[in-house]
Amino acid sequence: MRIVSRLFTVLLLAMSSLTWAQTWPTKTIEISVPYPPGGSSDVIARLLAAKLQESLKQTVLVFNRPGASTVIGTTFVGRAAPDGHTLLLADNPFLINATVMPTLAYDPIKDFAPITVVGTSPQLLFTPLSGSSSLADLIAAAKAKPGTVSIGNAGLGSLTHLLGVILENQAGVKFNHIPYKGSAPALQDAIGGQVNAAISSSASGLVHVTGGKLRVLAVTSAKRFSPLPEAPTFEELGYKNMIVDNWWGLLAPAGTPKPALDRIQSEVAKIMALPDVAERYAGLGVTPTATTPAEFQAQLNDELRLWSKVAKDNNIKVE
Numbered sequence: 001m002r003i004v005s006r007l008f009t010v011l012l013l014a015m016s017s018l019t020w021a022q023t024w025p026t027k028t029i030e031i032s033v034p035y036p037p038g039g040s041s042d043v044i045a046r047l048l049a050a051k052l053q054e055s056l057k058q059t060v061l062v063f064n065r066p067g068a069s070t071v072i073g074t075t076f077v078g079r080a081a082p083d084g085h086t087l088l089l090a091d092n093p094f095l096i097n098a099t100v101m102p103t104l105a106y107d108p109i110k111d112f113a114p115i116t117v118v119g120t121s122p123q124l125l126f127t128p129l130s131g132s133s134s135l136a137d138l139i140a141a142a143k144a145k146p147g148t149v150s151i152g153n154a155g156l157g158s159l160t161h162l163l164g165v166i167l168e169n170q171a172g173v174k175f176n177h178i179p180y181k182g183s184a185p186a187l188q189d190a191i192g193g194q195v196n197a198a199i200s201s202s203a204s205g206l207v208h209v210t211g212g213k214l215r216v217l218a219v220t221s222a223k224r225f226s227p228l229p230e231a232p233t234f235e236e237l238g239y240k241n242m243i244v245d246n247w248w249g250l251l252a253p254a255g256t257p258k259p260a261l262d263r264i265q266s267e268v269a270k271i272m273a274l275p276d277v278a279e280r281y282a283g284l285g286v287t288p289t290a291t292t293p294a295e296f297q298a299q300l301n302d303e304l305r306l307w308s309k310v311a312k313d314n315n316i317k318v319e
Contacts, residue, residue, distance in 0.1 A: 024084055024260050028059040031087045031250075034073025036066045040203035040284050044119055044248050045089040047280055051271040052264075069093060069155065069318070071105060078111040082253040084260030088112070091248050092159040095304050099311040100157035100318045108304065112251040114296035116265045118272065119286040120245040121202045122221035123163055124231070126214045128193045135217045135237050138197060142173035150176040152186030152198035157318040160186075160199040162307060163220065163244060165314050170239050190214060201246040202227070202285030220244045227285055248286075249296055261293055 029052065033045045042064060049060040065073030070093045080086035088094075098108050106112075125135065132138040142149040153160035156179045168175045180186040183200040190198035191213045198205075206227060208214040216231040222243050224233060234242035250268065252261060269290035271277055281288050291299070310316070 024257075024263065025056055025058045027085055028061060029056070029085050029087065031060065031062050031089055032073045032077045033062055033064050033089050034066060034070035034093075035064065037064050040201070040286070041089055041091060041248060043284065044281075044286070047277065048089070048118060048250075048268070048271065051274070051277070052267060055267045055270065069097060069101075069157070071097060071101075075105040077251070078106040078253060080253050082113075082255035082257075084252060084256050084264070086253065087115070087264070088251045089118075089248060090251055092246060092303075094249075094251075095300060096157060096159060096162065096307050096311075097318075098304065099307040100316050102317060102319070108300065111254050113254050113256045113261055114293050114300060115250040115252060115261050116268050116293065117247050117249040117289045117291045117296055117299065118268060119248045119281060120289050121284070121286045122219045122225050123160065123199055123244060123246055124202055124205055124209075124219050124225075124228075125167075125197060125199055125217045125234075126187065126190050126205055126208070127197045127217055128190055129213070129215055130193060131196055131215070132217065133215070135232075135234075138217060139171045139173055141196070142168070142171070142175060146174040147176050149173075150178050150195040150197070152178045152180055152189055152195040154183045154186060154200065155179045155181060157311075157316055159244070159246065162310050162316070163199050163242065165316070166241055166310060167234075167239065169314070170241060187214070203246065206285040218242075225285075227282075247289075247299075249291075265290070265293060 031045050031049055033041050035041045045062045049062050053060040065076055077086055077088035095108050098104055151164045153164055164175060164177055178195050183204040186198045187200055187205050187208055189195045209216055216228055218234045218237055219225045219231050220234055220242050272288040272290040278288055
């Protein structure tokens with residue numbers, strides 16, 4: 001009888017999941033972006049929303065909820081109903097915040113269900129055209145005068161800041177890390193020569209290279225970045241721990257039914273294969289991606305360990 005009862009329970013659960021998957025979505029889907037309008041995250045989210053609306057035959061809206069280094073928009077989703085109708089478009093700070101902020105309103109692993117990574121791009125080390133012409137020159141200058149070579153970043157505890165710290169640790173130098181409120185002002189000061197270098201994503205800085213305003217000394221990708229094939233990778237130059245992509249991914253509140261997660265992942269995978277999406281992404285310097293929830297979860301776990309170690313070893317805290 002126990003075996004029959006268990007089989008009956010499994011059958012009921014399977015039928016329930018099938019019914020749920022067939023009826024979802026039942027209302028407007030919201031994608032929360034923890035940044036102001038106009039940035040790369042916003043552009044990616046709105047492209048996804050338009051495509052998902054077409055494929056799901058349901059309204060999909062983007063809501064910008066910036067503030068507190070992405071914590072406001074992220075926390076909103078973590079506390080939302082786990083019904084598959086509220087999603088978060090996150091990027092690297094989603095994890096990094098948990099390693100540099102002693103008190104945080106969310107747990108990136110326990111409070112969210114990963115769905116899929118939707119895009120990746122490398123980080124680039126930029127210099128003014130009048131500045132260092134190679135990474136070796138920049139490092140030599142930093143060794144000659146410790147603490148005087150300035151590198152702009154997107155803010156204390158940001159991905160770009162931590163990458164600068166990893167670089168100085170590997171090179172055995174001391175940089176003057178200059179935090180900004182985002183990548184845009186850091187890049188503008190690099191263009192103007194107010195800082196010796198800046199680290200930023202290709203999505204933010206590629207336009208300044210093609211426009212002849214900045215030079216790229218190295219990229220964090222495992223292979224050379226196709227839009228800038230002349231720029232070497234950090235690994236080519238002997239820096240082995242600098243393979244770190246900027247990523248964007250969709251997540252839902254923890255407890256969201258698996259059929260919803262699987263359906264979204266399936267639809268996004270189809271969207272990422274569309275030629276017009278690849279063309280739009282290329283303009284941002286972003287590569288379309290579609291991972292499974294399990295692959296995304298493994299990536300989150302690995303990167304959380306990495307950034308926890310970097311933050312702890314270098315005593316990086318954002319109060």
